[in-house]
Amino acid sequence: MKKLKVATVWLDGCSGCHMSLLDMDAAVISLASKIELVYGPLVDAQDFPEGVDVTLVEGAVSSQDDLNKIQKIRQRTAILVSMGDCAVTGNVPAMRNGIPVQRLLQRVYVEGAIEGKGVPTDGVPALLKQARPVREFVKVDLCLPGCPPPAKTISGVIAAVLDGRKPDTNLTVKFG
Amino acid sequence: MQTLEQPRLDIGEQAFVDQVIADRKGRPGALLGILEAVQEHHPNKYLPMATLDYIASKTGVPLSRVFSVATFYSLFNLKPQGDNTICICRGTACHTRGSRNLLQSARLSLGLGLDDISEEDKILLTTSDGKFTVRTVACFGQCALAPVVEVNQKIRGHVNERTLQREIETIERESE
Amino acid sequence: MSQKKISIRIDGALVDAREGQTILQAAREGGKTIPTLCDLDGITPVGGCRICMVEVEGIDRALPACTSPVQEGMSVKTTTPRLTQHRRLTVELLLVERNHICAVCVSNGHCELQTMATNLGVSTVRLAYNFPKLETDLSHPKYVLDHNRCILCTRCVRVCAELEGAHVWNLFSRGINTRLTADLNGKWGDSKGCTGCGKCVQACPTGALSEKGRAVEEMVKQNERISALAQRRGAEA
Incomplete structure (x- = not known):
């Protein structure tokens, strides 16, 4: 049987959703034989592959790099899932949205720094004006709010796709 | 924004406000008429915070309600108007x-x-x-x-x- | 009570009601649930949040159950696809208007807006988030006002005026710029009228009003105490 190609992506988030994903305990063993993890912080692949079946996105779209990534991912993914509050609502990363970017960087990297004062420019992507939910940039097929969403909810989505079912959009969900 | 740290009303202004209030005593919705007359009387066509405070204390209408009414209607100005x-x-x-x-x-x-x-x-x-x-x-x-x-x-x-x-x-x- | 007895139908079932009651009151006494946000048992209903909208046979538009009086022979539907769609959109509009960051909110897990979203199956919003820049008032010695979490239900306004008689709170300005204010837009801590009773905090459905020093998830509101107090006052009167 052809394995389901699954990717995970980590945009502007705390990685807690990835932790929750790993928290599925023994369920990971039965899933492992049926899915292939093709991209994400948990594997080595450098470039996002073509023809991915399911991509779980953690985090808000916060930088130019996030934006480029998510657009490419959308083109190469059949089912795009916003995993967790940051991807669904903006959540904590969006708390900076009322502050102009330059003011924010100044406060953190100059006024707030003890040594090495200065806004980093090399090797870091430029911040967008605001951190915003994934759905505001590309089409999202399913939203799993929660901070983080329970492991069962995440594995349930993968299990549904494996069974050829449409993931249940009326799951019991909770923000926060 | 505005606070109450403003000079109290002078005696003449107080007398005018007292008269305006007395003229409308017992009428339902008197507050609107009072605010309008007092604003019209002010050389800069506005309602200073000290005036709102005074109107509230004289009419017995809660401060928060006076402020609510004065900010709801675009007719009322809380800042001095030009000539x-x-x-x-x-x-x-x-x-x-x-x-x-x-x-x-x-x-x-x-x-x-x-x-x-x-x-x-x-x-x-x-x-x-x-x-x-x-x-x-x-x-x-x-x-x-x-x-x-x-x-x-x-x-x-x-x-x-x-x-x-x-x-x-x-x-x-x-x-x- | 000498009020005239009338009977209405709620979702097909016969419910006894008294003249002068609202649809919501009759439904509650008859053991039927209608979802609400701005309503709080014991204070005057205002029909502000539009969550309790119901359909009444023979009337095209939906009516707010909390302010619509019962009428003999009325047939009310509390849950239809149209009403559910309507309630979902209402919750989505509330979520996008301000900054509801449930994950770091004192009321996470005990918030009526959050629960309403869960009950209605709202997993995302269809509108762009507003992300306004709003203030937090920490001037009161015991309590905090966070405008980011306020849904303008006016429960605090009403409970302060009707049960405490202090009239500290009101809304000012209008439309999207509407804000809760203490006195003349002053700091809450400077309010001469505030007795510090905390009824507004207990009545607040979200984390907008909370006790100082509470961490995430720690603010559990006791609005049933507000209702009990209102009932005692009513009995005394």
């Missing part, structure tokens, strides 16, 4: 007929600058010499005359930047 008022309609019809340009050109020619050119629904700016106030309104109900500008309580229809400029020049000449 001349130019009120530019920002309703849909006037907007499509170029009222944004009228607003910007009025601001520029009166030296009010174009800072905070946000899409706020209500703009109220007064020149530092107190001669002109430029403000916006949601609609005058004169859409057939769009774009509409009210200059010192007189409605002007089909205004363009040149005619608006002429109005301002006329007022400036007459006040000299």
Whole structure:
């Protein structure tokens, strides 16, 4: 049987959703034989592959790099899932949205720094004006709010796709 | 924003407010009439915070309610108004007929600058010499005359930047 | 009570009601649930949040159950696809208007807006978030007001006026700029009228009003105490 190609992506988030994903305990063993993890912080692949079946996105779209990534991912993914509050609502990363970017960087990297004062420019992507939910940039097929969403909810989505079912959009969900 | 740290009302102003309140005693909805009469009496056509405080204490209407009423109706001003008022309609019809340009050109020619050119629904700016106030309104109900500008309580229809400029020049000449 | 007895139908079932009651009151006494947000048992209903909208046979538009009086022979539907769609959109509009960051909120897990979203299956919003820049008032010695979490239900306004008689709170300005204010837009801590009773905090459905020093998830509101107090006052009167 052809394995389901699954990717995970980590945009502007705390990685807690990835932790929750790993928290599925023994369920990971039965899933492992049926899915292939093709991209994400948990594997080595450098470039996002073509023809991915399911991509779980953690985090808000916060930088130019996030934006480029998510657009490419959308083109190469059949089912795009916003995993967790940051991807669904903006959540904590969006708390900076009322502050102009330059003011924010100044406060953190100059006024707030003890040594090495200065806004980093090399090797870091430029911040967008605001951190915003994934759905505001590309089409999202399913939203799993929660901070983080329970492991069962995440594995349930993968299990549904494996069974050829449409993931249940009326799951019991909770923000926060 | 505004606080109560302002000088108390002088005796003359107090007497006027007392009279206005006494004239309307017992009438339902008296507060609106009181606020209107007191604002009209003020040389700068506005309601200072100390006045609102005084009205509340004399009428027994809670402070929060007085403030609620005074901020709900666009008729009431909480900031001093200039000697001349130019009120530019920002309703849909006037907007499509170029009222944004009228607003910007009025601001520029009166030296009010174009800072905070946000899409706020209500703009109220007064020149530092107190001669002109430029403000916006949601609609005058004169859409057939769009774009509409009210200059010192007189409605002007089909205004363009040149005619608006002429109005301002006329007022400036007459006040000299 | 000498009020005239009338009977209405709620979702098909016959419910006894008294003249002068609202649809919501009759439904609650008859053991039927209608979801609400701005309503709080014991204070005057205002029909502000539009969550309790119901359909009444023979009337095209939906009516707010909390302010619509019962009428003899009325047939009310509390849950229809149209009403559910309507309630979902209402919750989505509330979520996008301000900054509801549930994950770091004192009321996470005990918030009526959050629960309403869960109950209605709202997993995302269809509108762009507003992300306004709003203030937090920490001036009161015991309590905090966070405008980011306020849904303008006016429960605090009403409970302060009707049960405490202090009239500290009101809304000012209008439309999207509407804000809760203490006195003349002053700091809450400077309010001469505030007795510090905390009824507004207990009545607040979200984390907008909370006790100082509470961490995430720690603010559990006791609005049933407000209702009990209102009932005692009513009995005394």
